[in-house]
Amino acid sequence: xxxxxxxLGSDLLWSFTRSPGAMIAATVAFGxxxxxxxxxxxxxxxxxxxASLDLMDARDPPVWLSGGDHRFLLGSDSQGRDILSAxxxxxxxxxxxxxxxxxxxxxxxxxxxxxxxxxxxxVEAIVMRAADVQLTFPAILTALLINGAARAVLGPGxxxxxxxxxxxxxxxxxxxxxxxxxxxxxxxxxxxxxxxxAARLIGASAPRIMFTHVLPxxxxxxxxxxxxxxxxxxxxxxxLSFLGVGLPPSQPSLGTLVRTGNDYxxxxxxxxxxxxxxxxxxxxxxxxxxxxxxxxxxxxxxx
Amino acid sequence: MSRAILSVQNARRLFDVSKPWLERRLSGEGRRYxxxxxxxxxxxxxxxxxxxxxxxxSGKSTLGxxxxxxxxxxxxxxxxxxxxxxxxxxxxxxxxxxxxxFASLNPRWKVVDIVGEPLLARGGGGDVKQRVAxxxxxxxxxxxxxxxxxxxxxxxxxxxxxxxxxxxxxxDFIVADEPTSALDVSVQAQxxxxxxxxxxxxxxxxxxxxxxxxxxxxxxxxVGVMYLxxxxxxxxxxxxxxxxxxxxxxMLIEAIPDPHAPKRDRAPISGEIPxxxxxxxxxxxxxxxxxxxxxxxxxxxxxxxxxxCHAVDEVEPRTASPGx
Numbered sequence: 001x002x003x004x005x006x007x008l009g010s011d012l013l014w015s016f017t018r019s020p021g022a023m024i025a026a027t028v029a030f031g032x033x034x035x036x037x038x039x040x041x042x043x044x045x046x047x048x049x050x051a052s053l054d055l056m057d058a059r060d061p062p063v064w065l066s067g068g069d070h071r072f073l074l075g076s077d078s079q080g081r082d083i084l085s086a087x088x089x090x091x092x093x094x095x096x097x098x099x100x101x102x103x104x105x106x107x108x109x110x111x112x113x114x115x116x117x118x119x120x121x122x123v124e125a126i127v128m129r130a131a132d133v134q135l136t137f138p139a140i141l142t143a144l145l146i147n148g149a150a151r152a153v154l155g156p157g158x159x160x161x162x163x164x165x166x167x168x169x170x171x172x173x174x175x176x177x178x179x180x181x182x183x184x185x186x187x188x189x190x191x192x193x194x195x196x197x198a199a200r201l202i203g204a205s206a207p208r209i210m211f212t213h214v215l216p217x218x219x220x221x222x223x224x225x226x227x228x229x230x231x232x233x234x235x236x237x238x239x240l241s242f243l244g245v246g247l248p249p250s251q252p253s254l255g256t257l258v259r260t261g262n263d264y265x266x267x268x269x270x271x272x273x274x275x276x277x278x279x280x281x282x283x284x285x286x287x288x289x290x291x292x293x294x295x296x297x298x299x300x301x302x303x
Numbered sequence: 304m305s306r307a308i309l310s311v312q313n314a315r316r317l318f319d320v321s322k323p324w325l326e327r328r329l330s331g332e333g334r335r336y337x338x339x340x341x342x343x344x345x346x347x348x349x350x351x352x353x354x355x356x357x358x359x360x361s362g363k364s365t366l367g368x369x370x371x372x373x374x375x376x377x378x379x380x381x382x383x384x385x386x387x388x389x390x391x392x393x394x395x396x397x398x399x400x401x402x403x404x405f406a407s408l409n410p411r412w413k414v415v416d417i418v419g420e421p422l423l424a425r426g427g428g429g430d431v432k433q434r435v436a437x438x439x440x441x442x443x444x445x446x447x448x449x450x451x452x453x454x455x456x457x458x459x460x461x462x463x464x465x466x467x468x469x470x471x472x473x474x475d476f477i478v479a480d481e482p483t484s485a486l487d488v489s490v491q492a493q494x495x496x497x498x499x500x501x502x503x504x505x506x507x508x509x510x511x512x513x514x515x516x517x518x519x520x521x522x523x524x525x526v527g528v529m530y531l532x533x534x535x536x537x538x539x540x541x542x543x544x545x546x547x548x549x550x551x552x553x554m555l556i557e558a559i560p561d562p563h564a565p566k567r568d569r570a571p572i573s574g575e576i577p578x579x580x581x582x583x584x585x586x587x588x589x590x591x592x593x594x595x596x597x598x599x600x601x602x603x604x605x606x607x608x609x610x611x612c613h614a615v616d617e618v619e620p621r622t623a624s625p626g627x
Contacts, residue, residue, distance in 0.1 A: 193407075194402075194403060194406045194407035195406065195408055195409040197368075197373055197399070197401070197407075198399070198401065198407055198465075198468065199409075199420070201372075201373060201392060201398065201399055202392075202395060202420060202421045202424045202425075202472065203392065203393040203395075203424055204420075204424060213409055213412075216409075216411035216412075217409070217410065217411055
């Protein structure tokens with residue numbers, strides 16, 4: 001009750017109700033997340049259920065065009081799959097991959113940043129040089145590299161079914177640097193503050209000081225980066241899937257849908273690529289806008 | 304005379320402020336060190352308050368941090384009741400009150416967790432909440448303040464919280480590092496009286512660090528005067544203020560405004576404290592000293608009979624009134 005009142009009375013909510021952009025973005029993102037979460041319940045068709053697909057329904061245009069079928073609001077693809085249902089299920093996978101990979105990057109980056117900042121010296125030099133080296137490669141290239149390596153290690157037979165986790169690991173490992181750098185910088189400031197000295201004085205262990213004293217004080221900027229990275233992860237996943245190293249067509253993410261639909265663009269069946277593309281753009285954009293708003297709202301100098 | 308609870312023997316502390324390795328190679332420069340504390344020996348007696356005064360950069364905070372084990376001496380030894388300082392710190396017998404109450408309390412923690420942490424660290428168990436409430440009452444706050452966060456308090460109240468945390472683990476020895484210099488003048492006295500009151504009630508030994516002579520006069524039983532990392536004079540408070548012997552102590556006391564003689568001619572403290580990276584040869588104070596002679600520039604004075612000064616050694620101007 002008390003906590004609820006604190007949230008309702010907070011500056012953050014106040015700032016939220018005064019930025020229409022953030023409110024629209026939050027509505028869009030929340031709506032898409034709900035569709036993704038409840039896809040099996042609300043989607044008109046299960047695109048994974050091959051028995052329900054009929055090739056006779058293939059390439060139907062959206063319902064408002066001539067030749068449209070009322071069963072396929074946004075049209076159907078070359079397999080007779082409902083585009084709207086495919087978008088719901090695709091968003092489910094896209095959001096799942098990005099959440100899991102950002103969580104992975106967060107855990108790796110925050111831990112390494114804390115350790116580097118708190119201990120300094122050689123540990124810091126090794127971690128931060130590794131981060132610098134990785135930063136010279138674009139994230140998508142790192143993800144491609146890790147993806148390729150994982151596939152080579154697993155072998156083609158075993159990759160099937162584990163694409164999801166291969167994607168999560170490759171995106172997660174390409175995003176940790178930003179967290180590590182941010183957390184290290186804040187930790188360098190925090191570890192010289194007297195509350196850390198007071199904790200050391202009573203014999204608190206280094207992990208205890210790092211995770212219970214320092215971590216809560218360095219987490220603010222990290223959450224902002226995480227939100228913005230969520231959008232980036234959605235895009236990266238889509239890019240990888242579009243390039244064909246992501247999820248297979250049998251388990252399509254939004255990126256996979258765009259890739260398969262891309263082949264029909266020239267033959268006039270624009271809806272197969274257009275609607276998944278719009279959904280992808282709306283998702284990434286709205287998450288990004290929320291991240292930007294959060295960054296401004298949490299920055300005391302901009303208040 | 305009571306026994307020494309903490310004894311510092313020839314403690315030194317250097318801080319490495321060298322440039323990075325590559326830059327040193329290119330410019331042919333050696334390593335550089337700040338000599339924060341140099342060859343200090345002193346005993347702190349059980350139950351007393353030892354004051355430590357000196358200008359900024361004189362090494363008093365470094366010495367304070369060494370006595371509770373937050374910094375290790377580069378050379379020399381510090382013993383707490385004959386044992387290791389680190390050992391005593393782990394047992395919760397040493398505590399510290401910091402200068403800035405805005406940095407010494409974790410802003411993300413509730414007061415009850417901040418004050419209760421030393422209790423939990425010692426495996427206190429029992430009713431930590433109950434004990435924290437008692438402690439908060441003891442330092443003049445309300446038990447319900449435990450549920451608040453530090454930012455909800457004023458500087459003076461925060462310092463009270465810091466004091467509550469310091470005494471929570473029932474330590475024997477507390478270092479107070481300029482506990483009032485970040486506070487408004489109006490609340491300084493309250494905090495000082497609270498500290499003195501608690502010290503008497505709990506039988507604490509205290510090392511009280513400040514640059515404010517009026518504060519030290521109010522708080523300390525004995526006073527040590529530091530200059531550029533060295534102890535230049537140590538004496539019982541009354542004696543030190545009545546008859547300061549070291550020329551530096553005399554300059555410091557001279558500089559106290561006297562409400563009874565506001566127009567009195569006072570010799571101001573001249574010059575700056577030299578760099579602790581390259582302390583002057585001989586007595587570190589000689590560039591500013593009115594009594595300096597040849598020997599002061601060559602030879603480091605030893606602490607003899609509570610004062611480290613060649614001029615005092617040779618003529619013992621103990622009876623000379625301050626400022627002549």
